[in-house]
Amino acid sequence: MKPVKIGLLGLGTVGGGTVSVLANNAAEIARRAGREIQIAHAAARAYDAGAIDGLERIGRIGDDAFAVVEDPEVEVVIELIGGYSPARELVLRAIENGKHVVTANKALIALHGNEIFAVAREHGVTVGFEAAVAGGIPIIKAVREGLAANHIEWVAGIINGTGNFILSEMRDKGRDFADVLAEAQALGYAEADPTFDVEGIDAAHKLTILGSLAFGIPLQFERCFTEGISKIGALDVAYAAELGYRIKHLGIARRGEQGIELRVHPTLIPERRLLANVDGVMNAVLVKGDAVGPTLYYGAGAGALPTASAVVADLVDVVRTLTTDPSNRVPHLAFQPDELADTPVLEMEAVETAYYLRLSALDQPGVMARIASILGEHGISIEAIKQQEPGEGETHVPLVMLTHRVRERQMNAALAQIEALDSVQGEIIRIRVEMLSG
Amino acid sequence: MKPVKIGLLGLGTVGGGTVSVLANNAAEIARRAGREIQIAHAAARAYDAGAIDGLERIGRIGDDAFAVVEDPEVEVVIELIGGYSPARELVLRAIENGKHVVTANKALIALHGNEIFAVAREHGVTVGFEAAVAGGIPIIKAVREGLAANHIEWVAGIINGTGNFILSEMRDKGRDFADVLAEAQALGYAEADPTFDVEGIDAAHKLTILGSLAFGIPLQFERCFTEGISKIGALDVAYAAELGYRIKHLGIARRGEQGIELRVHPTLIPERRLLANVDGVMNAVLVKGDAVGPTLYYGAGAGALPTASAVVADLVDVVRTLTTDPSNRVPHLAFQPDELADTPVLEMEAVETAYYLRLSALDQPGVMARIASILGEHGISIEAIKQQEPGEGETHVPLVMLTHRVRERQMNAALAQIEALDSVQGEIIRIRVEMLSG
Secondary structure (H helix, E strand, O other): OOOEEEEEEOOOHHHHHHHHHHHHOHHHHHHHHOOOEEEEEEEOOOOOHHHOOOHHHOOOEEOOHHHHHHOOOOOEEEEOOOOOOOHHHHHHHHHHOOOEEEEOOHHHHHHHHHHHHHHHHHHOOOEEOHHHOOOOOOHHHHHHHHOOOOOEEEEEEEOOHHHHHHHHHHHHHOOOHHHHHHHHHHHOOOOOOOHHHHOOHHHHHHHHHHHHHHHOOOOOHHHOEEOOOOOOOHHHHHHHHHOOEEEEEEEEEEEOOOOEEEEEEEEEEEOOOHHHHOOOOEEEEEEEEOOOEEEEEEEEOOOHHHHHHHHHHHHHHHHHHHHOOHHHOOOOOOOOHHHOOOOOEOOHHHOEEEEEEEEEEEOOOOHHHHHHHHHHHOOOOEEEEEEOOOOOOOOEEEEEEEEOOEEHHHHHHHHHHHHOOOOEEEEEEEEEEOOOOO | OOOEEEEEEOOOHHHHHHHHHHHHOHHHHHHHHOOOEEEEEEEOOOOOHHHOOOHHHOOOEEOOHHHHHHOOOOOEEEEOOOOOOOHHHHHHHHHHOOOEEEEOOHHHHHHHHHHHHHHHHHHOOOEEOHHHOOOOOOHHHHHHHHOOOOOEEEEEEEOOHHHHHHHHHHHHHOOOHHHHHHHHHHHOOOOOOOHHHHOOHHHHHHHHHHHHHHHOOOOOHHHOEEOOOOOOOHHHHHHHHHOOEEEEEEEEEEEOOOOEEEEEEEEEEEOOOHHHHOOOOEEEEEEEEOOOEEEEEEEEOOOHHHHHHHHHHHHHHHHHHHHOOHHHOOOOOOOOHHHOOOOOEOOHHHOEEEEEEEEEEEOOOOHHHHHHHHHHHOOOOEEEEEEOOOOOOOOEEEEEEEEOOEEHHHHHHHHHHHHOOOOEEEEEEEEEEOOOOO
């Protein structure tokens, strides 16, 4: 089947990330989507060619965005230039030309979404905007499809990474708002003009979208209450902690008896809540449905590759719709049935992890040395050890060790030898250790 | 448009929940799906009629499950009887009859999914199984669609609520495995025969499915390594805590250089990880993609209504596919464009929250009383108060209060009066408080 031809508007941070993801994961994405995806035509005023992997795969790069949306070869337009204008005109023109659209532009959707969706409906095309809310977290798909059975009661989210980074730093280091903001700007987490982030306008765009998805109301950005975090002092962060709370900049959409609440403001939340423990630039959205109860979605809310992840997910959705019959739109096992791999599933003995070990050893000189030496012979190094004094009249003591990573095969061999020692009693308890980090 | 006719197999916990969700949220679900959903024909050996809301909406209830899958009126079959047989035969027969299928049966999919999906493909129907993994959390949709741009590196999940409840109780109360298991059985969180849960078989079914979705390999339950939690002692939980870890029963699927790891076993994970803080019967799945980084999905992994939430989400997916043209399959704002509501978005003054207040007050008798009395006059009661001794030479002290919930309008009026007091200096800092609970 012929590749799907894409038009790309913008080669900045997210545009560059999208080019890279489509290049790096091309084969895997095609195995999922059922068809190759090719960027036939891109437009950007200026871009950093050296910083973008896969730029050479783009059919044509020009500087006229309107030429892309008029290009008859292009089937799907990805809008990543941001702002209201000419983004609005470009998106509307693409739709009028019968092209599907994918955008990461939250401001555009929050303010002009009602108009854009109406025109898309007339022309029978899809507008994907997963990347507009909470970056790489598939929260729009979760609310719009995954929770479709629910009467949604409320949504509460940390949906601006810059603001969350500032509040996290204020809390961790006891620092002041202005001080942390300056650092965030130096690190590139905050813009030179931080108003959109710290005054909550960016979060209000996203909350407007979430509120409409949750409650089935038209987008009404102008009705969203917005308060920033610039008045929060180090003193407030400290008092909140003393009272058992953390301060987070939340977007809250709630369905009440009189109407719908749409509000972005700093909020004290109990420190034991998962949402209270979402720190740094990470985002998270908590959704309360009447059937499912609370569900939470966590991940990177910004950045080139996480945002590109959402853009390309929307693109795969469109390609699947264009390519297969509706009943097989999403392949049962995520990849097209003919594209499943025969990668072997490993025996447990071939798996490498770190280990926690607990055994009961005779409290006698040389026993520990013997155990350590058996571990060493099997290439197992000890990271931490805990040994207790024996109680009155006890001959054996519990010995607890954490090891570095090693193949299960070696660990099995070592444990068999250790269990065979006269100085070791009973079975060794072995629990695998995983750091679950990047 | 005519309602979509559903056949339902099983009126147990999840079957009953599904009937209730479809009854209670009928209007909202139809506004999302584009069509009403009607249970035309259900089959169950025995059921508790008094415990199921909406039973009267079912067209016909019999005791012959095969009659349902042969019923020409039925377009979609929901299989909620569980087990391998006759579930497999019923699902295959439904598919052969051209009916779409939705199932919550993880054992069936993990063991017979390859066969079932192949037959479904031949007959051009969809088999939805969102409810088979992690109950109400839309994790299958997230992995299969939301993260489609990613090369997935690993998936790690708490995917059995019973096991997680036991480990959480062991940690919180320092209790032993057997002791907590007995309680879990009494509470109905664990089956009389707890083998499937505590020995990790249930988790292995789910992990097998997640691994296939993440890596595009056929379902291979027989290759999944499975170790239960019954050997974990109170001592291990305590030692793990001393070392900065928590013990969780995880399902881990990881793509390595030699092959794919599929393993369910107790695991020590660092205590600061969000996954380490998922307690009780809740489930959570952490997915690491190369573009998006780590994302986490949290919610109820079992129970009548949460599982029904996933069953009905699959059903809405099918109905949307049956009903609208592919480009408008999922309405942009979740609800069909003609079904958006005109529910008003409230003014902030009409919103009710609790408040944190910080102000600078003259350190003088009667000042606090005056402030409290103004708050009282506006119907605002104080939940907690913190007042500091003044420093050397200071005339004003910071005064911090938490209030009970009240309308913003009353708070605004009260704060205006308090700010006008001579004994209060500068602006009052006001931060809203939300408990984010049920």
